[in-house]
Amino acid sequence: MFLSSKILLRTALCLTLVAPVPVLAAEQPANPPKEMSAEAALDGVALQGNVLETMNSNGYTYLLLDAAQGKIWVAIPETQVKVGQSLAIAPGMTMFNFTSKTLNRTFDRIVFAPGPDKGSRPAAAAEAAKPAQGGGFDAALRAEAAGAKDAAAPAEGGSDASLGTSTGSAGAVVPSSEVNVHKAAGPNSYSVGECFEQGKELNGKTVRVRGKVMKISRMIMGKNWLHIQDGTGNPLKNHHDLVVTTQEDPGEGTVVTIEGKLAADKDFGAGYRYDVLVEDAKIEK
Template identity: 45%
Template sequence: MQFKQVLLCLSLVLFSTRLIAAETLKGEILKTQTAGGYTYILLKTDSEDIWVATMEIPVKKGQTVELKSGMVMKNFESKSLNRVFDRIVFSSGLVSSDNGLHSHGGVYHSHDANTDHTHSHQSDSEDPIAALSKGTWKQKDHQHSVEKHSEADSYTVEELYRKGKELNLRTVRVKGKVTKVLSQIMNKNWIHLQDGTGNPSQGTHDLVVTSQELPKVGDVVSMAGTLYYEKDFGSGYSYKVIVEEASIVK
């Protein structure tokens, strides 16, 4: 096989498995639907027509918008719309639109003095955007009191945030109540644990743990895994601390 053919094959493989969309997605809205707290947009770009999902925003067919990039997911099922998208981009927000709409801190504003387009997203959804866009979509704060284990490698949620830098790449154990679970996103389950420690206003009360195990919301579990400090998945999806490849332990 000639070099050019090999290069072409590699390019096709990389394109077909790409997880991150282009830096921004700009085009005309061909179709839009809002459900479950999210807006789904069929966007006509220069290169293709593509579905994009983002937090609920006041847009309509025919508008030109520019959206931030995000994770690309294949065969995604939206329960709120009762349909499966062959391919969809989960955008982390709007950059701009032809009606002056822009985002600031998760709240959308319009420069049009005659139109009130201010919108703040506050609803939960079954869709995975909330798990992969921490800080963009609000989650309900919960108060739980769970006593930590006595083992040397055991920490509270607050301690993991406070000591994250020194614990980077070390195996840690944490016990907490499962407040949210999103299954099989990027081939792993995303589990939110809270133990009553930490500061909700600073986001240090909620720990994300990834695992192949699947506890239920409301379960109190102990999990052990590798802590990563300032883990960046790209495209704006980053975590101050996250525990990966965790398993449930006694």
């Protein structure tokens, strides 16, 4: 009897040691291991499949797509989508452990995309996803867009994402975060939203903007490309995320005041267009 009890106890201990321990998504690290990112990231990949599940929230449509790469959650600007519908999605960028406060839900992996792909462009999508080669400005912009995979996940609250209508520069836009940064003091000072609203009037003029550095794509064409947000601007138009070129590197997550020349409607072709761009900026912390 005693021997039988020992055997039962030892069996129970073994089962306890090998039993899987559930891990809540909220407890997982915000930034996945590099191996996970390399395997699971779908940046610049056009997706296609049947819609298994869909819901709308805060101006966006979330849908679970049964694609060749597996079952993938995708977020696009609010669109009429039905369960069972076959849908092609334009290339976007991947976020891991992204929490949507409006849905009260955390997605282990979700692709933020500009919307449905209105044409079959597999070759163009593959080309856009390639790293920059050579010295062409188009190649540099492709690298800038590819840098979106290094963006930090959006903070909880506020708009869940900012998605454009093109697949070039829109692929580099950092989703809208809950940021509240006071406007810079002094002359020629504008908020991010005002830069977009008054872009035509400010074209060619020096502006000062204060905001949080959300992402840096470093040393492309000899410049660092900063994405800054201050909580203003319209995320549905990508007018919340101001792109700034500079020689300086303030570090991601820092609040800075930038001063540079604003360029409106900057179009480099191949889908790389900026409604507003601040060039050759100086930075104050």
